[in-house]
Amino acid sequence: MPLDxxxxxxxxxxxxDEIPKEYPDEEMPLYxxxxxxxxxxxxxxxxLLENLELQPHTDLSSFKDMLLSFLQFYTxxxxxxxxxxxxxxxxxILAFQNPYLSSRYYHLKGLYHGVLExxxxxxxxxxKSIHYKEQMNDFCGIGYSLNNSAFVHYYKGDAQKGLKTLxxxxxxxxxxxxxxxxxxxxxxxxxxxxxxxNLETASELSSKGLELYSNKTVPxxxxxxxxxxxxxxxxxxxxxxxxxxALEQAYYIHKSxxxxxxxxxxxxxxxxxxxxxxxxxxxEWIDEMNTLNPTNxxxxxxxxxxxxxxxxxxxxxxxxxSILEIESHLEEYHLLSAQTRYICLVLALExxxxxxxxxxxxxxxxxxxxxIQLLKLEGKRQSNQNIILNATLFEAIVTILSGNxxxxxPLLQKTLNMATQSKQHSLINKLKTDFQTxxxxxxxxxxxxxxxxxxxxxxxxxxxKVVQVLSIEKALISLKDK
Numbered sequence: 001m002p003l004d005x006x007x008x009x010x011x012x013x014x015x016x017d018e019i020p021k022e023y024p025d026e027e028m029p030l031y032x033x034x035x036x037x038x039x040x041x042x043x044x045x046x047x048l049l050e051n052l053e054l055q056p057h058t059d060l061s062s063f064k065d066m067l068l069s070f071l072q073f074y075t076x077x078x079x080x081x082x083x084x085x086x087x088x089x090x091x092x093i094l095a096f097q098n099p100y101l102s103s104r105y106y107h108l109k110g111l112y113h114g115v116l117e118x119x120x121x122x123x124x125x126x127x128k129s130i131h132y133k134e135q136m137n138d139f140c141g142i143g144y145s146l147n148n149s150a151f152v153h154y155y156k157g158d159a160q161k162g163l164k165t166l167x168x169x170x171x172x173x174x175x176x177x178x179x180x181x182x183x184x185x186x187x188x189x190x191x192x193x194x195x196x197x198n199l200e201t202a203s204e205l206s207s208k209g210l211e212l213y214s215n216k217t218v219p220x221x222x223x224x225x226x227x228x229x230x231x232x233x234x235x236x237x238x239x240x241x242x243x244x245x246a247l248e249q250a251y252y253i254h255k256s257x258x259x260x261x262x263x264x265x266x267x268x269x270x271x272x273x274x275x276x277x278x279x280x281x282x283x284e285w286i287d288e289m290n291t292l293n294p295t296n297x298x299x300x301x302x303x304x305x306x307x308x309x310x311x312x313x314x315x316x317x318x319x320x321x322s323i324l325e326i327e328s329h330l331e332e333y334h335l336l337s338a339q340t341r342y343i344c345l346v347l348a349l350e351x352x353x354x355x356x357x358x359x360x361x362x363x364x365x366x367x368x369x370x371x372i373q374l375l376k377l378e379g380k381r382q383s384n385q386n387i388i389l390n391a392t393l394f395e396a397i398v399t400i401l402s403g404n405x406x407x408x409x410p411l412l413q414k415t416l417n418m419a420t421q422s423k424q425h426s427l428i429n430k431l432k433t434d435f436q437t438x439x440x441x442x443x444x445x446x447x448x449x450x451x452x453x454x455x456x457x458x459x460x461x462x463x464x465k466v467v468q469v470l471s472i473e474k475a476l477i478s479l480k481d482k
Contacts, residue, residue: 003060005100011035012038013139030049030064033048034067036048037074038219040218049071050068066101069085069108074258079295081115085112088108090109100138102128103130103136106126114155126146129141144169147165159196166185166189169185180222182209182212183209183226187205194233194236197386199236206226220253227253230246248271250267251271261294269306272286298336298339305343305344323348327348338378349368352367353398369398372391375391396414
């Protein structure tokens with residue numbers, strides 16, 4: 001029996017009510033495994049495929065091998081995914097002259113080269129996949145390949161081209177009348193808009209995506225991604241508790257269904273980072289993160305940073321230890337991803353400034369200024385005004401801490417001007433209000449010189465206000481590490 005392409009297309013477009021009653025039954029385990037993937041039972045589907053014996057060198061066995069590779073990718077088993085893809089026979093698959101098999105093979109090839117960061121080859125593969133999908137009028141399939149192409153552009157540093165490609169994908173899902181696919185694309189558009197600093201637009205798109213998922217059968221990785229995106233955007237807009245709730249929901253969906261360890265570490269790290277700043281369930285989430293065993297280097301570093309944050313709460317010795325642990329990763333600066341470099345620099349700066357409040361030391365101040373310069377270079381490297389804006393604010397902080405009020409206040413004003421130029425309207429409104437308070441506080445320090453103890457107390461209060469204005473919560477939303 002040849003591969004039932006029409007059945008597979010109905011499943012992938014989530015037209016589950018149109019699947020004939022007799023499919024997929026116990027006699028058709030291959031189709032049942034494909035259905036299980038879209039219902040979110042990933043590991044059950046993998047187990048079914050691993051126990052399924054089919055005649056080799058047939059269209060059915062080729063589809064089985066490709067489906068297993070896809071599932072390994074979805075569940076974060078990247079080493080297994082690479083190995084299984086490398087065993088596929090491209091010539092044999094193309095020899096079947098089956099557009100469905102050819103399109104899925106090239107989509108899979110795009111994923112493979114994307115993981116290897118061979119972006120030019122990945123884009124070529126997605127283009128070929130779209131070519132075959134157009135022959136079948138597989139609008140959903142075209143949409144997913146365009147989505148992946150968009151994120152290749154995004155990772156290459158061309159977020160605008162990525163956004164335009166996502167808009168093309170959205171049209172394909174709308175043509176297919178598939179709300180789940182449209183919701184998937186809207187969520188990903190929200191990710192790119194948040195990176196570009198358009199938080200209000202990102203929030204609107206994220207909410208629409210989640211609305212389209214309501215009362216629908218949604219693959220759990222889609223839902224977890226939507227909740228994670230919504231959570232990060234909410235936190236960036238100041239709705240911290242709502243954001244943390246969404247992140248927790250995303251984490252537990254992964255834990256109960258997808259079990260993608262790398263994604264779980266990524267979500268858990270965001271939760272730890274924000275709970276650390278709001279004294280909520282910090283120990284609980286540190287313990288949860290310690291149960292995870294990622295293989296990705298960036299996620300291993302995130303675990304160590306989370307532990308460093310935990311140690312930070314116990315005094316100056318632990319604070320110094322935390323700083324040294326975080327800064328040790330900066331010795332491998334060029335090997336780190338953009339997000340990890342950024343996180344290390346910002347955390348190192350915040351911790352060193354806290355240390356400076358306790359112990360004003362010239363060598364520590366020199367380290368702070370060095371980190372600020374690295375942060376500025378990172379912003380220029382990524383063409384990201386949010387990062388440059390944060391670096392300027394840290395520069396203002398350390399200038400004021402060193403007692404130079406005259407230079408510090410213009411730097412604060414420069415930060416406000418940069419926020420205005422980058423059209424971050426939600427941030428500008430908060431800055432305008434908080435800067436008046438901040439400048440008033442610094443004026444008090446100039447008018448009546450306090451004792452050293454009182455000065456440290458006032459500066460500590462001032463530093464906390466500054467962190468509230470442009471905290472790491474607002475900046476992390478602009479970065480996505482995959």
